[in-house]
Amino acid sequence: MEIALLVLYGLCLAFILGFSLAQLHLTRLARRAYRQMPAGVPGPMAAGQWPRVTVQLPVYNELYVVERVIDAMAALDYPADRLHIQVLDDSTDDTVTLAAARIAHHRARGLRIDHVRRTDRQGFKAGALGHGMQQTDGEFVAIFDADFLPEPDFLRRTIPYFAEPGVGVVQTRWTHLNEQDSLLTKLQAFGLNAHFLVEQVGRTAGGHFINFNGTGGVWRSTCIADAGGWQSDTLTEDLDLSYRAQLRGWRIHYLPLVAAPAELPAAMDALRSQQFRWNKGGAETARKHLGSVLRSGVAPSTKVHATFHLLNSTVFIAILLMAVLSVPLIFAREHLPEFKPVFQLASLFLLALAPLVYYYFTAWRLAEPTAPWREFVPRFLLFLAMSMGLSLHNALAVLAGLAGRKSAFIRTPKLGLGKQVQWQQRYRTGGLDGRTVLEGLLTLYFLFGLGAGLYFGNLGLLPLHLLLTTGFGLVFYYSVRHNRLAA
Template identity: 55%
Template sequence: MTILALLLVLVYGLCLAFIFCYSLVQVHLVYLYLRCQPAQNTDSTSLLISVEELPLVTVQLPVYNERYVVERLIDAVAAFNYPPNKLQIQVLDDSEDETGMLIAAKVAYYREKGLAITHVQRPTRSGFKAGALQHGLATATGDFIAIFDADFLPEPDFLRQTLSPFSNPRVGVVQTRWGHLNSNYSLLTKLQAFGLNAHFTIEQTGRSCGHFFINFNGTGGIWRKSCILDAGGWQADTLTEDLDLSYRAQLRNWEFRYLEQIIAPAELPATMPAVKSQQFRWTKGAAETARKNLGQVFQSDKSWLTKVHALFHLGNSSIFVCIFLSAFLSLPALLIWERWPQFQFFFNVGSLFFVSLAGLILFYWTAFRRTNEKGITSFFKFLPRFFWFLTFSLGLSLHNALAVLEGYLGIKTPFIRTPKFNLQKPTDSWQNNAYRTGSINLLTLLEGLFAFYFLGGFLLAFHLRNYGLLPYHLMLTLGFSGVFILTLKHSR
C-alpha cells in the first residue's frame, strides 16, 4: 500500500512539474512580447508602391455546410480593395446541403460584375479541409494564397495591408490576429475571446520575436504558393493541417511574419458542444502534429531554446493530461498526506502549483491589458474573467485529455467542423438552427460524475481540516458541473 501511495505521489508531482515548466515557457513569451512590443507598434505595413507591383493573389474559402455565413463571407472578399485582374477567388465547397445553391447564386452574381470567382466542388470530401485546399491549389493562379474560414469577415484593405512582408523572398506566411464578432454574446464567448486573445498577442508575437516556430492559424493569413509546394503541400493525416504545414515549412527554413496590429474578425462558437468540437480538433491535432514533426525538430539545426519552445508549442495540449491527472490525484493526495506524513517532502512539490498560477496570471493579465482599457479598474475586470476562464479550462480537462491521448496513440477520427450561426448580437439565437450539434454520451456523464467527485474533495478538506486545496477543488467542482450543465442545455 505504501508503494502505491508513493507511486501516486510521484505521478502527482510529475504532473505539477510539467505544468510548472509550461508556465515558465509562457512567462518567457511574456518577456519576449514586452521586449518586442515597441518594434511591433512601429512596424510598417505600408502599401506596396503602385498597383502595377501588386502580385497575383488567390483567395481560398473552404466551406462545408455554411448556409448562415457563406454569403456574407463571399460579399466581404468580393469587396477587397484589390485590382480585379490580379485577384482570383475560389469557393472550395464540400457542402451537402443548400449551401451550394447559395454559393452558386453569389458566384454567378459576382462573375457578371467581372470578378474571377469560381465555385469548386469535389466529387468526395476526402481529406476534409486539407483536401479541399490542396485540390484548389492545383488551379490557383495566384503567387500568394489567402485563406478565410466561413465565419470570417476580412476588411476591404486586408490584402493591401498584409502583402508587404513578402518583399523578403524567404517569408512564406503572414498571419494576422483574429478579432471576435460576438465576444460579448455570452459568458462562454467572453471566455473564449479571453483565451484566444492571449494566444494572438503574447504567444504569436513572442514566438515571432524570438525567432521560434510559430503557426499559421488556419485562416486570416496569406501563404506564398511556392512555400506550400516546397513544404509538401496540404496533408490530411492530422486534424490541424495548418499547424502541420507550418512546421514542415519552417523546417525548410521558410520565415513566418505575424502582424498583431491587423485584425481579421470572426465568430466564436456559442454552444458548449460546438466549443468541445473545436477544442477536440485543436488539442488532438496538436498531439498528432507533435507525433509527426517533433522528431524532425530535434534533429534539425535549430537552437536548443527554439527546440524547447517547439516542445511546449506542439506539446501544449498535453497540459490537459497533466491538469486532469493532478486534479484526479489531488483527492488521494489529501488522504495520503493524512495517513503517511513521511511523504511530506513530496507534497512540497505542490507549491509549484502556486508558482505556476502566478506565471499564468502574468501571462493572461499582459494579454488582457493589451486588448482592454488600461488602469486599476481593468485589473478588477480581469480577475473574475481569469477565474472563470481557469475554471472552465479545468472543466474541459477530461474532454481535452482524451483527445490528446487519441492523438498520441494514432487513433484517427474525422474532421468535425465547428458550426457557425451568424451570431453578432446578444439577441441572436442559435436555437432551432440546422447545424446544432451535441449529444449526451458517456463522456458527458463522466463530467457530471467528476463534478461530484471534486465536490467530495471540497468537503473532505473540512473533514481533514486541511484547506490548502479547497479553492482548487471548488474551481474543479464549478468547472466540471458548468461544462456538464451547458452540454445538457445546449444539446436539447
C-alpha cells in the same frame, strides 16, 4: 501506494510548471517586442506591381454565413485583374444554392470568382485547399474560414510583407464578432487573445517556430509547394504545414495589429468539436514532427519552445491526472503524517499559476486597455476553471492523437449573428453522451474533495478543488443547457 501517488502527482505538476515557465518567457519576449515595434508598415506597391492573389474559402454546410463571407471577399480592395476568389464548396445542403447565387452575382459584376465543387470530401479541408491550388495561378493564397469578415484593405496590408523572399506566410490576429454574447464566448476570447497578442508575438520576437492559424493569413504559393503541399494525415493541417515550411527554412511573419474578425462557437457542442480537432490534431502533429525538430539545426531555445508548442495539448493529460489524484492525496496525507512537509508541495500548484497570471494579464491589458484591472481576476479564474473542466474531453482527444487513431474532420459550425436557434437545431455536432455524464460525476467528485479538505483542515488543495468543481460544473451545465435548447 501513497508514495507512488505523490510521485505521479509531482510529475504532473512539474510538467505544468514547465509549460508555465515557457509561457512566461514568451510573455517577456512579447512585451519587449511591443516596445520596439515599428510604427510604419512596408510602403504600398505601385499599381502594376501587385502580385496575383487567390482567395480560398473552404466551405462545408455553412448555410448561415456563406453569403456573408462571399460578399466580404468581393469587397476586398485589390486590383480586380490580380484577384481570384475560389469558393471551395464541399457542402451537401442548401449552402450550395446560396453560394452559387452570390457567385453569379459577383461574376456578373466582373469579379473572377469560381465555385469549386468536388465529388467527395477526401482530405476534408486540406483536400479542398489542395484541390483549389491545382486550379489557380495565384502567386499568393489568402485563406478564410466561412465565419471570417476581413476589412477591405486586408490584402493591401499583408501582401507588402512578402517583399522579403524568405517570408512564406503572413498571419494576422483573430478578433471576435460575438465576444459579448455570453460567458462562454467571453472566456474563449480571453484565451484566444493570449495566443494572438502574446504567444504568437513572443515566438516571432524570439525567432522561434510559430504557426499559421488555419485562416486569416496569406501563403506564398511556392512555399506551400516546397513544403510538400496540404496534407490530411492530421486534423490540424495548418500546424502541420507550418512546421514543414519552417523546417525548410521559410519564415512566418506575424501581424498582431492587423485584425481578422470572426465568430466564436456559441454552444458547448460546437466548442467541444473545435477543441477536439485542435487538441487531437496538435498531438498528431507532435507525433509527426517533434523528432524532426529535435534533430534539426535550429537553436536549442527554439527546440525547447517548439517542444512545448507541439506538446501544449498534452497539458490537459497532466491536469486531468493531477486533478483525479488530488482527492486521494488528501486522505494519504492523513495516514502518513511523517510526509506532511512533502505533501505541502501539492500547494505548489499556486506557484505554477504565477507565470500564467502574468501571461494572461499581459494579453488582457493589450486587448482591454481601458478596463478596470479588478475585472481581470474573475475572468482569469473562470477561464482557468473552464479549461480544467474541459480537461477530460481534451485529454481523450490528445491520447487518441498520440495513439495514431484516425477520425473525421468535424468542422465547427458557424451560426451567423442572431441565428442561434436555427443553427442549434440544424448544425449540431453531437448531443449528451457518456463523457458528459462523467463530467457531471467528476463535478461531484471534486466537490467531495473540497469537503474532505475542509474537514481535515488541509487547505493546500482547496483552491485547486474549488476551480475543478466550478470548471467541471460549468462544462456539464452548458452541455445540458445547450442540448435542451436544441431539442
